[in-house]
Amino acid sequence: MNDIHTPARHIAIVGAGQAGLLLGCALLDRGHQVTIVTNRSAEEIRAGKVMSSQFIFDPALQIERDWGMNQWEADCPKTAGISVSIPTPDGTGNKAVHWHARLDAYGQSVDQRVKMPGWMSEFTRRGGELRIENVGIPELESLAAQHELVLLAGGKGEIVNLFGRNEARSPVRQPMRQLALSYVTGMKRHDYYECVNFNLIPGVGEYFVFPALTTKGENGTQACDIMVFEGVPGGPMDTWGEATTPEQHLEKSLDILKTFVPWEYERSRDCQLTDANGILAGRITPTVRNAVLTLPSGRKVMGLGDAILVNDPITGQGSNNATKSARHYLEAILARGARAFDESWMNATFDALYEGYAEKVVRWTNSLLFPPAEHVIKLLGAAQQAPGLARRIANGFNDPRDYAEYWFDAASAERLIDSEMKKAA
Ligand SMILES: Cc1cc2nc3c(=O)[nH]c(=O)nc-3n(C[C@H](O)[C@H](O)[C@H](O)COP(=O)(O)OP(=O)(O)OC[C@H]3O[C@@H](n4cnc5c(N)ncnc54)[C@H](O)[C@@H]3O)c2cc1C
Numbered sequence: 001m002n003d004i005h006t007p008a009r010h011i012a013i014v015g016a017g018q019a020g021l022l023l024g025c026a027l028l029d030r031g032h033q034v035t036i037v038t039n040r041s042a043e044e045i046r047a048g049k050v051m052s053s054q055f056i057f058d059p060a061l062q063i064e065r066d067w068g069m070n071q072w073e074a075d076c077p078k079t080a081g082i083s084v085s086i087p088t089p090d091g092t093g094n095k096a097v098h099w100h101a102r103l104d105a106y107g108q109s110v111d112q113r114v115k116m117p118g119w120m121s122e123f124t125r126r127g128g129e130l131r132i133e134n135v136g137i138p139e140l141e142s143l144a145a146q147h148e149l150v151l152l153a154g155g156k157g158e159i160v161n162l163f164g165r166n167e168a169r170s171p172v173r174q175p176m177r178q179l180a181l182s183y184v185t186g187m188k189r190h191d192y193y194e195c196v197n198f199n200l201i202p203g204v205g206e207y208f209v210f211p212a213l214t215t216k217g218e219n220g221t222q223a224c225d226i227m228v229f230e231g232v233p234g235g236p237m238d239t240w241g242e243a244t245t246p247e248q249h250l251e252k253s254l255d256i257l258k259t260f261v262p263w264e265y266e267r268s269r270d271c272q273l274t275d276a277n278g279i280l281a282g283r284i285t286p287t288v289r290n291a292v293l294t295l296p297s298g299r300k301v302m303g304l305g306d307a308i309l310v311n312d313p314i315t316g317q318g319s320n321n322a323t324k325s326a327r328h329y330l331e332a333i334l335a336r337g338a339r340a341f342d343e344s345w346m347n348a349t350f351d352a353l354y355e356g357y358a359e360k361v362v363r364w365t366n367s368l369l370f371p372p373a374e375h376v377i378k379l380l381g382a383a384q385q386a387p388g389l390a391r392r393i394a395n396g397f398n399d400p401r402d403y404a405e406y407w408f409d410a411a412s413a414e415r416l417i418d419s420e421m422k423k424a425a
Contacts, residue, residue, distance in 0.1 A: 006031075006334070006337055006338065007338050008031050008032050008033050009027075009032045009033070009148050009149065009333065009341075010032075010033045010146070010147045010148050010149075011027060011032055011033065011034050011035075011147055011148065011149045011150075011151070011333070012034075012035045012036075012037065012143040012144075012146070012147040012149070012150045012151070013034065013035070013036045013037075013150075013151045013153055013304070014036075014037050014038070014135045014139075014140070014143070014150070014151070014152045014153060014154055014159075015036075015038055015152065015153035015154040015155055015157070015304075015305070015307070016036050016038035016040075016116060016119070016120055016123075016130070017112070017116065017153060017155050017305065017306075017322070018054070018112070018115075018305065018319045018322040018323060018326075019153045019304045019305030019306070019322035019323070019325055019326050020036055020038070020151070020153035020304065020305070021036070021116065021119040021120065021122075021123055022063070022064070022067065022069060022119070022322075022323060022326040023151070023153075023304065023326040023329055023330060024036050024123050024128055025067060025068075025069060025119065025122055025123050025126055025128070026067045026326065026327075026330050027330065027333065028123070028126040028127055028128050029067070029068075029126060030330075030334065032333075034123075034128045034129070035128070035129040035130075035131065035143075035147070036123060036128060036129070036130050036131070037131045037132075037133050037135055037139065037143065038130070038131075038132060038133075039132065039133065039134040039135065039157070040132070041132045042116070042117035042120045042121070043117075045112070045113055045116050045117055046113050046114075046117045046215065047277075048113065048277060049277045049279070049280060050111060050112070050113065050181055050183055050214075050277060050278055050279070050280050051112050051113075051280070052112055052181075052313070052318070052319065053109060053181055053210075053212070053226045053228045053313065053316065054109050054110065054111070054112055054115075054212075054319045055079070055107055055108075055109040055196060055210055055212075055226075055316045055319070056107055056108060056109065056319050056320055056323065057103070057107040057316075057320055057397050057398045058103065058104065058105035058106065058107060058398055059320075059324070059398050059399060060319070060320040060323035060324060061073075061105075061107065061108060063323050063324070063326070063327050064323065069119065069122065071118055071122070072108075072110045072114065072115065072118070072213055072221070073108065075213055075221060076108045076109070076110050076212070076213035076223075077108070077194060077211035077212065077213065077223050078106040078107075078108060078194065079103075079106055079107050079108065079109075079194045079195060079196055079210050079211055080102055080103060080106050080193040080194055080195070081100050081101055081102045081103055081192075081193050081194070081195040081196075081394060082100065082101055082103060082195055082196050082198065082393075082394035082397060083098070083099065083100035083101075083192075083195040083196070083197045083198065084097065084098070084099055084100075084198045084200065084380055084383070084393075085097060085098045085197070085198070085199045085200070085261070085263070086098075086199070086200050086201075086202070086380065087199070087201060087260065087261060089202065093262040093263075095263065096381075097380055097381050097384060098384065099383050099384045099390045100192055100193075100195050100390070101383070101387065101390035101391045101393070101394040101395075102193065102391065102394070103394055103395060103397070103398065104395055104398065107196070107397075108212075108213075109210065109211070109212035109213070109226060110212065110213045111183070111212060111213060111214040111215060111224075113214070113215050113277075114213060114214065114215055114221055135152075135154070135159060136159065137162075137295065137296065140152070140293075140295055140301055141295050141296070141297055141299065144295060144297070144299035144300070144301060145297075145299070148340070148341055149302065149333070149341040150299075150300075150301045150302070151301075151302050151303070151304045151329070152293065152301050152302070152303050152304065152307050153303075153304040153305045153306075153307055153322075154307050155305065155306045155307060156284070156306055156310065157307075160289065160303065160306070160307040160308070162293050163289035163290050163291070163292075163293050163303050163307065163308055164289060164290045165287055165288075165289055165290075166288045166289055166290050169288035169354070169359070169362070170286065170287050170288050171366065172285070172286045172312075172366050172369060173285070174285055175233065175283035175284055175285050175312075176232075176233070176286070176312060176369035176370075177205060177206075177230040177231060177232065177233070177283070177284075177312055177314065177369065178205075178229075178230075178231040178232075178233055178237065178238040178240060178281070178283055179228070179229065179230060179231075179280070179281065179282050179283060179284065179312075179313060180228075180229040180231070180240050180249070180252075180253070180279070180280065180281045180282075181226060181227065181228055181229075181278075181279060181280040181281075182226075182227040182229075182249060182250055182253040182271075182273065182278065182279055183212070183214055183224050183225075183226055183227075183273065183274040183275075183278030183279070184224060184225050184226075184227060184250070184268070184271035184272060184273055184274060184278070185222070185223075185224050185225075185271065185272055185274055186270050186271045186272050187209075187225040187267055187268050187271050188266075188267035188268075188270075189267075190267065194210070194211055195210065196208055196209075196210040196316070196397075197209050197210065197264070199260075199261045199264060200372075200380075201237075201260045201261065202371070203232065203235065203371075204231070204232060204235050204236055204237050204260055205229065205230045205231040205232045205235060205237040205238075206228075206229075206230040206314060206368075207227070207228070207229055207230070207237075207256070207257065207260070207261055207264060208228045208230075208316075209225055209226065209227050209228065209264065209268075210225065210226060211223060211224070211225055211226075212224055212225065212226045214274050214275075214278065215274070215275065216274075222274070224274045224278075225271075227253055227257075227268070228313065229253065229256060230312075230313070230314050233283075236256075236259070236260075237256055237260070239252065240252065240281035241281075243281075246273055246276045246278075246279055249273075249279040249281075250271070250272075250273050250279075253268075254268060254269065254271070284310060284311075284312055284313070285310075286310060286311050286312050286362070286365070286366060286369075287310050288308065288309055288310075288354070288358075288362065289303060289307070289308040289309075290303075290308070291303050291308055291346055291347055291349070291350035291351075292343055292346045292347060300342070300343050300346060302341070302346040302349075302350070303350070304322075304325060304326070304329060305321070305322040305325055305326075306318060306322060308350065309321055309325070309354075309358055309362075311361065311362060311365045311366075312365060312366075312368075312369055314365060314368050314369060315361070315364065315365045315368060315397070315400065316397065317361050317365060317397075317400065321358060321361060324353075324357065325353060325358075328349070328352070328353045328357075329349065329353075332345070332349040332352075357401065360400055360401045360403070360404050361400045361401075363404075363408070364396075364400045364403045364404075364407060365400075367407065367408070373410070374410070375409075375410040375413035375414065376407065376413070378413065378414075378417060379393065379406070379407075379413050379416070379417060380393070382417045382420070382421060385421065385424055386417070386420035386421050386423070386424040387424060388420045388423050388424065389416065389417065389420035389421075389424075392416070392420070
């Protein structure tokens with residue numbers, strides 16, 4: 001509920017995704033008036049293609065729980081750990097590195113085709129106004145004239161290019177991976193707890209796979225596994241253009257597994273696609289944009305989520321960032337009381353998020369897009385003998401700021417390896 005000293009603010013959000021719907025619902029709960037304008041209806045989302053693999057780690061899941069937005073938690077498979085495998089370079093299909101470690105608490109992935117329609121209903125149930133409309137500059141002008149704050153959370157929609165690219169914060173200038181997703185059923189379980197299974201194939205790319213909850217029929221849900229392919233551009237995993245039908249897409253997925261990660265092929269060979277829309281292929285340029293857009297009228301619009309902070313999915317942080325950004329913005333909006341949401345507040349709010357959190361996520365994520373430094377290979381190898389190190393690396397996914405302690409320089413990595421090896425001896 002709203003604090004008695006704080007008037008209800010009138011806030012518009014463009015985009016009904018992870019960031020926009022979460023923040024919208026949380027603001028409504030605190031007595032503010034929120035309009036969300038988005039360009040796809042719940043029915044269109046549900047009947048459309050998958051958009052993401054949307055794996056969310058516990059700290060971000062906790063935000064959803066705190067805000068009463070964890071409607072699928074009981075039904076969704078729980079993923080308890082992280083595994084890392086690296087094949088030997090000789091092409092024999094053996095593993096040079098393999099370990100698995102438990103996360104402090106489980107993570108989950110709920111297909112956005114299930115989650116966003118559900119959250120849209122929740123948003124209107126809480127009293128929000130939801131409009132289906134494609135937003136361009138004229139619509140932003142009209143929203144800005146009628147609201148005290150307009151947040152543009154348009155994800156990867158064209159419109160977000162209106163925010164200028166922040167060159168200093170965006171060192172990677174082109175897509176570094178060809179991405180593809182296959183949502184499947186029928187995968188065999190391995191003989192340890194459920195993991196996000198990372199397979200790093202030097203020079204070729206990465207393959208990761210984990211359980212999720214997806215759509216079934218018109219309104220049902222079912223458990224599935226999501227295969228995520230990250231191919232080095234021009235390499236042997238960058239051949240999705242050849243797959244023009246869902247069947248060919250699945251066939252290509254299995255071919256890649258058979259060639260590069262045969263242990264994953266063995267448990268996937270009988271898989272079927274969840275549905276014809278359970279596939280995706282694309283590329284992303286990792287980009288941090290400026291937080292504020294000035295409209296022709298001079299009015300200001302602030303960015304939220306992927307609109308201004310988009311990473312390659314290689315570390316599975318985008319939905320996590322969007323969720324943590326929603327909490328950060330909520331706290332900043334509440335702390336603002338009755339004062340205007342001016343440009344300096346907008347910039348200060350995003351800068352605090354970036355400098356206090358996101359910068360380290362961006363740095364770690366970008367580091368994985370380039371051939372790994374020798375000390376990183378050593379870290380991943382040593383984790384096989386040192387369970388404490390494996391746990392530390394795995395739990396960094398919860399809050400990647402921890403990697404700043406040891407990931408980026410050889411001396412810190414060596415110190416950590418030494419101390420964890422002694423503990424394991
Ligand atoms: C292949 C792939 C795999 C991924 N895997 C993971 C993962 O495992 N874990 C993870 O944390 N993240 C992952 N991500 C990233 C994650 O999906 C995004 O970071 C997250 O969805 C961003 O949330 P958002 O609210 O900012 O944007 P979105 O969820 O994309 O929402 C944007 C909204 O804006 C609307 N919109 C767009 N343009 C307009 C317009 N002009 N007018 C009105 N509405 C508009 C859209 O319809 C949508 O509702 C992955 C991404 C990809 C591509």
